[in-house]
Amino acid sequence: MEEDEKYIMKTYGRLPVVLVKGEGMYVEDINGRKYLDFLAGIAVNNIGHCNPEVVETIKKQAETLMHTSNIYYIVPQVKLAKKLVELSGLDRAFFSNSGAEANEAAIKLARKYGKNNGIGEGEIITMEHSFHGRTLTTITATAKPKYQEGYEPLPRGFKYVSFNDLEALKENITNKTTAIMLEPVQGEGGVYIADKDYLKGVRDLCDDKNIVLIFDEVQCGMGRTGKMFAYEHYNIKPDILTLAKALGAGFPIGATLAKEEIADAFTPGSHGTTFGGNQLACASAYASVSIVEELLQNTQKMGDYFITKLKNLKDKYPFIKEIRGMGLMIGMELSFNGGDIVKKMLEKGYLINCTSDTVLRFLPPLIVKKEHIDELVDALDEVFSEINE
């Protein structure tokens, strides 16, 4: 920890724990203490820690071939693309290394397609409480001054409206608008779920006006909400979809998927990456996606169970303002900053998170069982019972 303080740039406020091992629902610290993980590396370890099948796949691929660059054909990349195309109903994939990069590709693709087809002037509408990453363009897409301050000048061409407000969106669409980008379930912003009518309305609006609809499912995708992609709950489809976090089960990988007509705007040389889509990352993701497919039912069931139990807590403690959740993406809004609760839970041996100051966020691996949820909720109950608010 001392050497971290000395050698690492101070971008993170770390919790005082050094995790060195993991298995399934648990991680272990350097002193051999176990923690029940209800954060999953921020919605990354959806299949749990060190899944033996994925570990074996990575080992084998590492021994065989890790990287060749995109100058050559890459077998695991094609396999993964085919799988994601079949699952999503979109037509083509581009692979990168993170969520921010997946969104950068989506933004570039939408603009290029717009330019080729005379749709708007490259302006993209995003939502309040959104989060799209930390590159200069994606902090600009992220409608939060906190992430933008000090980094000006920012790229142009973004406009923000409030989430779940179809009228506000309609009023802000102009002949400059090329795309609308949103998270069907907002993660960092505090677990806000798009209303059914709203998302359907956004789709209709985009169809009417020929605007590109981008869903950022970096956090809510890959089974997190109980379906492979959150938009499946709404019976609609985006034109462009971005994925990352859980896609590689811990191995860094991002993906941008798009409909054929839009994907065609990328031509040789128009976008690229050195690492993106390499053999090792894609083999890891392919193995992981197949496991997630088997966990969707458990995710729905355990999500409902967990939300019910959290609602029982809400009846007991007036400082719990709201429980919001879909599948195993769950937020508990408190009337005060939740940072201390996270610390107290860590001391008790539980990893949870707080986002947007007041929202406790629960993102357990999708392999979670009832007994884990019971244990977590009991611990939370104990911590809450010591609070005088």
Ligand SMILES: *Cc1c(COP(=O)(O)O)cnc(C)c1O
């Ligand atoms: C985490 C996140 C990102 C950024 O992903 P990185 O891999 O950190 O670049 C983008 N969008 C959403 C919705 C996210 O949750």
